[in-house]
Amino acid sequence: MKWKVLKTDKDYEKAAKRMMQIFHTEEEGPLLDELELLIVLIKDYDDRNYPYLNTDPIKVIIQKMDEMGIKSKDLVPLIGSKGHVSAVLSGKREITLKMAKKLRDFFQLPADVFL
Template sequence: MKWKVLKTAKDYEKAAKRMMKIFHTEEEGALLDELELLIVLIKDYDDRNFPLLNMDPLQVIILKMNEMGIKSKDLVPLIGSKGHVSAVLSGKREITLKMAQRLREFFQLPAEVFI
């Protein structure tokens, strides 16, 4: 199949299914070239349609807090103490895997946003 820029969710889904089907190819040649092209096309689509994945995790948290009208104290159950929340939001403390999982569930975003 001749692939082109993915413009619709249907195009994206078709490309993703094909990519998963041929993902583990070890063949050199046309199949590997197709896989590499699909990876580029899918990344391009994601970058254009899901810009949060390209943002700094702290920016995403602050943006979502503003959207939801929540304050830093509301993140205590997700991140830890008030001091931990403050340290994370100021960039002085890294987001741990456990925090990323909780933030993912709370904000309903892909985990990759927070890692």
């Protein structure tokens, strides 16, 4: 099959299914070439459609803060005291489920970012 850039969920599912069928290919040749191409196409699709998956939640929060032009003090109502905000943003304190829900809603992020 000739593969092209994945543009729909249906394309993605078809590519993922095929990739799993040939995943254990080790011999040089057309199957290995196809597998390598599918990996690139699937990663490209994921990067375009799910940019925050597999990303450190703290980095995502900081990026969203920069995009929105807000400061750490603006997160006090969501996280707690100024000290709590500082500890969370520096990675010294874990994000609790309650914080994650508030941050998800505030930044309009998918819940997967915090899982």
